Structure formats: structure tokens, C-alpha cells
Amino acid sequence: MLQLGRLSIRERLPLKKLFPFAVFLSVALASLVMAGFAYFASQEAGRIKFAAAADDALARIGSRIDLHLLLLRASHAFFEAHKGQPTGDEFKVFVSGLNIDKTYTGLRGIGLLKIAGPDDDAAIEQEILNDYGIVRRIWPEESGKAKRLPIVMFEPSNEASLAAMGLDMYSDAARRRALDAAIEAPGAHATGRVQFGQTAEGPVYSGFLVFLRVDRPTEPSSPPAGILYAAFRANELFSAALGQTPLLPVNVEVFEGPAMPENLLFRSQVPPNPDLANSHLVTRELIVAGQPWTVQFRPTAGFELPASPIIPISLGIIGLVLAGAIAMLARWQDRAYTAVETLQNATEKSLLEKDLMLQEMKHRIKNSITRVLAMARQTASHSKNIDEFSASFAARLQAMAASQDMLTRSQWQKADLEELLKTELEQVFGKNLEAGVLSGPPVEIDEPTTQALGLTFHELATNALKYGDAGRGKGGLKVKWRLNGDGGRQTVLLTWSEDSEKPLSVPDKSSFGTKLIDMNITRELGGSIERAFGPEGLQVDIEIPLARQKKMLSRR
Known part of the structure; x- marks a missing residue:
């Protein structure tokens, strides 16, 4: 029995010697596996992040082309107006x-x-x-x-x-x-x-x-x-579409049809990052007036990965030295996995929101086209000659473009009332408005209100330039506004005042501009408008409900 016991101990000694080595191999293998998983997870997060930037660049290209095609359709309306x-x-x-x-x-x-x-x-x-x-x-x-x-x-x-x-x-x-x-x-x-x-x-x-x-x-x-x-x-x-701020870290290649060298239509001047050019390549298809384009995006040197690959490699090396690093690596892996999952969920949500935004943008562009066509027909029917039509239509189209530009800068969410007023007045009276012309608290308005008020302010300013003292360089224009009510029942009260040396009376006939203003305020925005013609000039009081705007913004 003693001999057998001694043999058993001797037989077990090699196992004890091999145990540290086995532990080292186990820890090393687990560390390398976890470090490799973390590395590939960070690379996948980088690809998801760059895909979001590529979709943003594609949206800019599509929006720029849609804007130009809108101009072509406006020209089509001009030809229709001239039979x-x-x-x-x-x-x-x-x-x-x-x-x-x-x-x-x-x-x-x-x-x-x-x-x-x-x-x-x-x-x-x-x-x-x-x-x-x-x-x-x-x-x-x-x-x-x-x-x-x-x-x-x-x-x-x-x-x-x-x-x-x-x-x-x-x-x-x-x-x-x-x-x-x-x-x-x-x-x-x-x-x-x-x-x-x-x-x-x-x-x-x-x-x-x-x-x-x-x-x-x-x-x-x-x-x-x-x-x-x-x-x-x-x-x-x-270049104009991609040159908008903030600049995106993407290299863009646009091909007519399949992505082949002989089909190349455009290539960015900024070269791609050679280390990420192939691993982070994103390919999208864009249909422009029935013509399919293939658009390829690659990261530039300005693109930053969500996590550095040095981190998982360092953790793997530490795991080879210290057995206690197993728990640390496991916890880091769990955190990295959670972070990657959170980033992926956020990115998927962002992509979904971008897709909804693109669909909404297409819908708004169609509405804008319809509005431009209607405005072209109405302006043509109220114009005496082509010069009058061209001046009126171009000015109203520029007013719409200014409102669109403000909404584009805020990603179609909201615009500032004072900035909209200043933009429309400067288009009519010049860049140097007198101090005190505009006064009122900060008010944020939504996209339908911005477009409707942009045309309204343009028509009021044009009338002031033609018929009021402002058109004779004597000033006399004041625009004030204030908020009325609280909670969900707020309204904006805006007063447009023009001084005049001669008494003003109610016109015998309403012009197209007056009808356009009334339609925008009462039908588009559900508000009210009152005009007072008196011995000292004209005063226009406009009231717009604000609760409706807040609900619309919250739905976005």
C-alpha cells in the first residue's frame, strides 16, 4: 500500500507541475480570445459610425440635387405660363x-x-x-x-x-x-x-x-x-453639397451605374485613409430622375474610431502576466459589449430617423414644388406683363428660398422669428436696418409657420417699399411682437406699423399679395389678421396660435 501510495504521489507530481502551465495557457487563451473579440467589436462600432456619416453625406447630395430639380420645375411653370x-x-x-x-x-x-x-x-x-x-x-x-x-x-x-x-x-x-x-x-x-x-x-x-x-x-x-x-x-x-459645415470625414466616389472606373462621375479631392479604405467601405445607390448612381464612401484621415485598437491588445498582454486579470478582462468585455450594443442601438435609431427625415424631405419638396407652381400661375394671372411677372415671381421665390435655408440650417426643426424677419426685410430694404426696427422676445417657430410667415413678411415689406415712407428713405417702419398666454395656449401677437405723411384709406380692391397674406395667416396657420388705415399710416395686427406649433415640434 505504501508503495502504491508513493507511486500515486509520484504520478501526481507531474500534474502539479503542469497545473501552473495549464493555468497560464488557459488565462492566455482566454485573454487572447477576449482581446480579439473586443478588437473586432470596436472595429464593427467604427464601421457603424462611418455608415452613419456616409448616410449623412448621401442625404446632402440628394437634397442639393432635389433643390436644383425644383428650379427646373419652376422654369417649366414659366414656360407653361407662356403657353x-x-x-x-x-x-x-x-x-x-x-x-x-x-x-x-x-x-x-x-x-x-x-x-x-x-x-x-x-x-x-x-x-x-x-x-x-x-x-x-x-x-x-x-x-x-x-x-x-x-x-x-x-x-x-x-x-x-x-x-x-x-x-x-x-x-x-x-x-x-x-x-x-x-x-x-x-x-x-x-x-x-x-x-x-x-x-x-x-x-x-x-x-x-x-x-x-x-x-x-x-x-x-x-x-x-x-x-x-x-x-x-x-x-x-x-463639392458644394459636401462642402457644407460641419464637414464630413468622407471620401466620395460617384459612378454612373455600376462602380467601374469608366463610369466615374465624381471623386473627392480629399484622399481616403489607406488603413480604413477597404474595411470601412460603404456603398449606396441613388436614383436621380430615373438614372441610377452608385455612391461609394471611404473614411478620410479626419475620421476617428470610437475606440483605439491598442486598448484590447494591451488588455490581452496584461492577461498573459496576471491571472487576476481574468475578472478584470471579463468585466471590461461586458462593459465593451454593452457600450457596443448601446452604440449600435443608437446608430440604428439614428439611421431610422435619417430615413424618416429623407422621406419627410421628399414630401416637403413635393409640397414646395406644388406651392411654386401655384404661385407661378397666380402671379402670372395678376401680372400685366412679363417684367412684372419675373420681378414678382423671382422675389417670392427668393423669400421661399430664404425660409428654406433657415430651416435647413436647423435640420427642419425650428427657426427664430427675429432672424426670419431680419432676413426678409434685408432682402427688400438692404443689409443695414436701423436700430429699433425689430423688437420682441425670442420665439421659435416650426417649418410650416416659417414658410408661411416668410412669404407674409416679404409681401408686407414689398408693399411698404412701394407705397410707404420706407420706400422714400424716411424710415417709419416698426415691427414688434410679444407672447400672450401661458402653458399650451400661448399665442404670438405681432404688430407691423408704417408711418405715412398722407392719410391712408382702405384699398378698393384686394391685390394678390394681400390675398396671399390673408391665406397664409388664417388658413395655413389658423390665426387672425387686422389692418388699420389711418391718418398716420398703416398698422397690421397678426395673432398666431403657438400651442399648435409646440405639438408639431414634439411629434418630430
Whole structure:
């Protein structure tokens, strides 16, 4: 038995010697496994964070393009108001009032194509001569061709656009598909990648075209009056969209169709981070006027990972040395997992909110298009001539654009009443408003109220400039507001006062501007408006319920 006992002890000695080694191997293996898991979790969190930044960049690109397409539809409304046949001078005045160069970066201009048959060359060449004073034949010349679509109008006109007059766009296969689609069906239709600047000496730019059919309102069954189109320079358009503050740490590549080198339409000047370019690549698809684009995003050097990879590696090394680090590593792993899960949930929520925001933005853009079309028709019906229409419509469109810009800066949540008033008054009276013109407490208003009040203040300021002392450089304009009530029943009471040297009386007939103001206040906002014409001038009292606005903001 003693011998057997001794043999048993001897047999157990190697096990005791191997136990520390086994513990070391176990701790080392557990440490390496946990450290590796933490490392990959941090990398996944980084990918989720960058995907959110990429979606933000995609939303900026989509919003910028939608804004430019809105301008094309406004031009379509202008052509409809002129029954599809404005003169070259009328079109030039309209486009010059849009201030394309300063407001719509990336938009090269707006033009018109005429659908021509084999016997229409002389008439179209005469039309170009009448509008632009140049002799230009339709080119390239192709005898026997049944249909051609030459350029007959383009604004803003310059050396390059004049050189392109008469160009038959239907002769180019890159444009033909989109032109056929525009002729057959209403709505916007985009081309693939095209090259601009080939008709004149100078640089060549990559870009794309968007076509929109112009029908004859009085002859719906007849062929279209023409094809309206907008030309976009890709580099300027995307740079303007991505150049908004705050700058995003993304490198962007836009492809026409599949992501292939020959389909490249735009590439960011900021290079990607070579360490993260492949692991954090995000690919999205964007549909622009029926044309699919592939957009690829890669992190730049400015992108910061949520967690440094050095941390899990260091924890793994500590686990190899100290057995007690097992509990620490387990607790750190639990915390890292919780942090990653929290970040993932927050990111998924953010992505969902961004998707809802994009859907809401599309809905608002459609509403804005409808409002612009209605405003164009109403302004045209109340205008005596094209000059009056162009001035009134451009001013009202600029007022809408100013309200849209304020809402965009606040992500369509709210705007400041005083800032909105100052913006609209400075557009009419200039940048230097006298001290004391505006007075009142801070008031935040929602998106429908901002748009409605933006047009209202523009119409009031325009009337003050035309008929009041403010238009004769004598001042006399005061705008005051205050809050009335408390809790959920607050209202904004705004008083617009204009001094006048001569007594004012109630007009015999309400203008379109007056009707627009009343509709915005009473129907759009559910408020009330009263005007008092007296010996000392005009006073307009406006009351708007604020409780409704707060409810709308809370639902967002």
C-alpha cells in the first residue's frame, strides 16, 4: 500500500507541475480570445459610425440635387405660363432673376430643345438668329434623319453656350435614351455622364443633363412644345453639397451605374485613409430622375474610431502576466459589449430617423414644388406683363428660398422669428436696418409657420417699399411682437406699423399679395389678421396660435 501510495504521489507530481502551465495557457487563451473579440467589436462600432456619416453625406447630395430639380420645375411653370413659347428676351430675364451663379452652384444653366423634322431647319435657324443674333445651322448635319432636337435657347448665355447653339442632342447616344423617355412620358429624366466644353476652347467638364417635357396647354393632343433641360457640372455640384459645415470625414466616389472606373462621375479631392479604405467601405445607390448612381464612401484621415485598437491588445498582454486579470478582462468585455450594443442601438435609431427625415424631405419638396407652381400661375394671372411677372415671381421665390435655408440650417426643426424677419426685410430694404426696427422676445417657430410667415413678411415689406415712407428713405417702419398666454395656449401677437405723411384709406380692391397674406395667416396657420388705415399710416395686427406649433415640434 505504501508503495502504491508513493507511486500515486509520484504520478501526481507531474500534474502539479503542469497545473501552473495549464493555468497560464488557459488565462492566455482566454485573454487572447477576449482581446480579439473586443478588437473586432470596436472595429464593427467604427464601421457603424462611418455608415452613419456616409448616410449623412448621401442625404446632402440628394437634397442639393432635389433643390436644383425644383428650379427646373419652376422654369417649366414659366414656360407653361407662356403657353410653351416665350421669347428669348423673356427667358433671359426670367433666368437672370434666379441668380443661378450664386445660389445654385453646379448648375451650368437651363436651355430648351425644339423637336424638328427634316423640313424645319430654316425656321429653327431663324429663331436662333432672332433670339441671339447669330447665324447657326443645325449640327451635326445628318441628311434623311426623321427627328432632331437642336438647342434653341440657353441661359445664362456666354461664349460656350452660344457655340453650342443648334447642336442636335438627339445625335448623341448618351443623351438619346433620356430624350426618348422625356418625349414619351412627363417628369424629369436624367442622362448618364456627358462632357461639357467640347464646343469651345477651354477645359472639359464631366456632368449630366436632366430633361423635362414642355406641353402645349391649349393643345394637349399635339406634340410637345419642346424639351426643357438643365446642365449640371458634377465636380461643382457635389463639392458644394459636401462642402457644407460641419464637414464630413468622407471620401466620395460617384459612378454612373455600376462602380467601374469608366463610369466615374465624381471623386473627392480629399484622399481616403489607406488603413480604413477597404474595411470601412460603404456603398449606396441613388436614383436621380430615373438614372441610377452608385455612391461609394471611404473614411478620410479626419475620421476617428470610437475606440483605439491598442486598448484590447494591451488588455490581452496584461492577461498573459496576471491571472487576476481574468475578472478584470471579463468585466471590461461586458462593459465593451454593452457600450457596443448601446452604440449600435443608437446608430440604428439614428439611421431610422435619417430615413424618416429623407422621406419627410421628399414630401416637403413635393409640397414646395406644388406651392411654386401655384404661385407661378397666380402671379402670372395678376401680372400685366412679363417684367412684372419675373420681378414678382423671382422675389417670392427668393423669400421661399430664404425660409428654406433657415430651416435647413436647423435640420427642419425650428427657426427664430427675429432672424426670419431680419432676413426678409434685408432682402427688400438692404443689409443695414436701423436700430429699433425689430423688437420682441425670442420665439421659435416650426417649418410650416416659417414658410408661411416668410412669404407674409416679404409681401408686407414689398408693399411698404412701394407705397410707404420706407420706400422714400424716411424710415417709419416698426415691427414688434410679444407672447400672450401661458402653458399650451400661448399665442404670438405681432404688430407691423408704417408711418405715412398722407392719410391712408382702405384699398378698393384686394391685390394678390394681400390675398396671399390673408391665406397664409388664417388658413395655413389658423390665426387672425387686422389692418388699420389711418391718418398716420398703416398698422397690421397678426395673432398666431403657438400651442399648435409646440405639438408639431414634439411629434418630430
